[in-house]
Amino acid sequence: MSASNKQExxxxxGVILAVAGSAVGLGNFLRFPGQAAQHGGGAFMIPYFxxxxxxGIPIGWAEWTMGRxxxxxxxxxxxxxxxxxxxxxxxxxxxxxxxxxxxxxxFYYVFIEAWCxxxxxxxxxxxxxxxxxxxxxxxxxxxxxxxxAATFNTMIGSSADGSLFQGGVASIVWFWLAVFAINVWLVRxxxxxxxxxxxxxxxxxxxxCALVVLVRVLTLDAPTPDQTVANGLGFMWNPDFEALKHPDxxxxxxxxxxxxxxxxxxxxxxxxxxxxxxxDLVLSxxxxxxxxxxxxxxFGGMITLTASFVFLGATGAMAAAASGSFGLGFTTLxxxxxxxxxxxxxxxxxxxxxxxxxITSSISMYQPTLAFVEEALGxxxxxxxxxxxxxxxxxxxxxxYFSGGxxxxxxxxxxxxTFLIVVLAAVQVICFAxxxxxxxxxxxxxxxxxxxxxxxxxxxxxxxxxxxxxxAIGTFASQSLPGWxxxxxxxxxxxxxMLLVLAVILCLVVLTAIGEKRxxxxxxxxxxxxxxxxxxxxxxxKGGAR
Amino acid sequence: xxxxxxxxxxxxxxxxxxxxxxxFYKVLTAPKDDHVVxxxxxxxG
Numbered sequence: 001m002s003a004s005n006k007q008e009x010x011x012x013x014g015v016i017l018a019v020a021g022s023a024v025g026l027g028n029f030l031r032f033p034g035q036a037a038q039h040g041g042g043a044f045m046i047p048y049f050x051x052x053x054x055x056g057i058p059i060g061w062a063e064w065t066m067g068r069x070x071x072x073x074x075x076x077x078x079x080x081x082x083x084x085x086x087x088x089x090x091x092x093x094x095x096x097x098x099x100x101x102x103x104x105x106x107f108y109y110v111f112i113e114a115w116c117x118x119x120x121x122x123x124x125x126x127x128x129x130x131x132x133x134x135x136x137x138x139x140x141x142x143x144x145x146x147x148x149a150a151t152f153n154t155m156i157g158s159s160a161d162g163s164l165f166q167g168g169v170a171s172i173v174w175f176w177l178a179v180f181a182i183n184v185w186l187v188r189x190x191x192x193x194x195x196x197x198x199x200x201x202x203x204x205x206x207x208x209c210a211l212v213v214l215v216r217v218l219t220l221d222a223p224t225p226d227q228t229v230a231n232g233l234g235f236m237w238n239p240d241f242e243a244l245k246h247p248d249x250x251x252x253x254x255x256x257x258x259x260x261x262x263x264x265x266x267x268x269x270x271x272x273x274x275x276x277x278x279x280d281l282v283l284s285x286x287x288x289x290x291x292x293x294x295x296x297x298x299f300g301g302m303i304t305l306t307a308s309f310v311f312l313g314a315t316g317a318m319a320a321a322a323s324g325s326f327g328l329g330f331t332t333l334x335x336x337x338x339x340x341x342x343x344x345x346x347x348x349x350x351x352x353x354x355x356x357x358x359i360t361s362s363i364s365m366y367q368p369t370l371a372f373v374e375e376a377l378g379x380x381x382x383x384x385x386x387x388x389x390x391x392x393x394x395x396x397x398x399x400x401y402f403s404g405g406x407x408x409x410x411x412x413x414x415x416x417x418t419f420l421i422v423v424l425a426a427v428q429v430i431c432f433a434x435x436x437x438x439x440x441x442x443x444x445x446x447x448x449x450x451x452x453x454x455x456x457x458x459x460x461x462x463x464x465x466x467x468x469x470x471x472a473i474g475t476f477a478s479q480s481l482p483g484w485x486x487x488x489x490x491x492x493x494x495x496x497x498m499l500l501v502l503a504v505i506l507c508l509v510v511l512t513a514i515g516e517k518r519x520x521x522x523x524x525x526x527x528x529x530x531x532x533x534x535x536x537x538x539x540x541x542k543g544g545a546r
Numbered sequence: 547x548x549x550x551x552x553x554x555x556x557x558x559x560x561x562x563x564x565x566x567x568x569x570f571y572k573v574l575t576a577p578k579d580d581h582v583v584x585x586x587x588x589x590x591g
Contacts, residue, residue, distance in 0.1 A: 012573060012576075013573060013574070016573065041551070041554075042550065042551055042553075042554025042555060042558075043554070045554055045557075045558045049558075049561070230547045231547060233547050233551070233555060234547030234548060234551045236555075237547065237551040237552075237554050237555040237558075238547060238548050238550065238551035239548075239550050239551065239554050280576070283569065283572055283573060283576070284573070286565075286569055287566075287569035287570060287572075287573055290562070290565040290566040290568075290569045291566055291569075293562045293565065293566070294562050294563065294566040296562075297558050297559065297561075297562045298559060298562050298563060301555075301558070450572060450573075450576045451572070
């Protein structure tokens, strides 16, 4: 029996927190408030919760179900599992996307994680008299914003490619290497001893940090009679029902739910494959989604724009909402913390919380690739970790070196971290509903379940979710892809970054072919042709994908 | 902040906090093993 087959979750709470940790990321705290404020405020919550119920939770259930079913057949990677569920080679090779996404996103995500840790250290240093972010206390807000933006742009090396290595290695590079090493170390400790244990500690710690920052924000004194906390909350939550008439609002809400819950990311299907046949996945999936929503709506929706409004006014909060996740998180909020009593402490807690949110996501990105390499090559876990670490380091180093204008980061984020997620979700939900079959799928989902999936979700998974995803792909293809494609032709870094991504895809396809031969030779149910109730000898330690 | 703003905010917070607490309550109080919910007949189970 391989080391891979020995991997399993220690507890049901552990797997829930690991999946929730994977889902809760920077987008919960930085992207959601901007989206809500720009699309109708409180009214945005109507399409948002509709999307949660009609897309996020049901697609998540389908993914959990496929993962656990694939695990029963001895597989833990998306290509192998989709091959079993879809009963054929086409789906197996489409499953390569489920390895590409987490691996590709990890290339830039660990760099962003390093930004969070670096800012946390700057604020901790400021508590002991250090320069902090370099914002001069008492200076005009415009000047402070300029200083904050300059600090951020210098730190990430956005001025030119290779700027982080000119005149010595920039400090952020050391943070990046440290963060990468921590990730590899945690993943190497295994599913239960590393990822699960860390998430069981990090998720409550994140909640405590968020709660402290939230209490601080809600108890702020108003600098002017208009810039009160209540008005700040009003900026975020006052509903504008006119926004509901625009299709953009509904698409934005669905997009936020989709990316926030990490469905179609290739992580849930891998994590669920380590569950036992009688482990509940319906309540577990719902709980992981609910935890993500708590961080997004309960904390993200209450903190950032409220604080921005109190100190920067309506105009500043508007600019913050429109500045995107990085602008809000790394340029605007440091200015807000500079105005706030105990701002350095709150800043340290805030960026530590963002770091935890980021690292609980990034460790989940290596595990699917690790499982894939392990079962495709039949190598030991340590060898697979070495391969994944080298590939991850090369890909991430590419993003760090080509930091000018964040072109490399943006290219991977657009193509892999945005477009392909929708594609993979469509592949998975169509495979589950139309190839595996809804009757069989719902029966499988209810094995060991602590609650029933309401019957209406059968129709949702079979018709509503695929229709939405196909419309979203069509919209992307007609509106965004031509511009992105054009960008590849005009920007050498963007083009070469895509070549890197294509090289990774090629390697994954070759590995899938090698794996398929091995799995067939080992007599595994590669095409899902055997009855659903068969149990692998691997469960008793006699076989498996290795 | 308008009355509608308060209503939307409070309703959203009650929903996410309530759902989370309910889910964790169910998870933490669920029996360890041998508790299987059969799928509804309408689903073919």
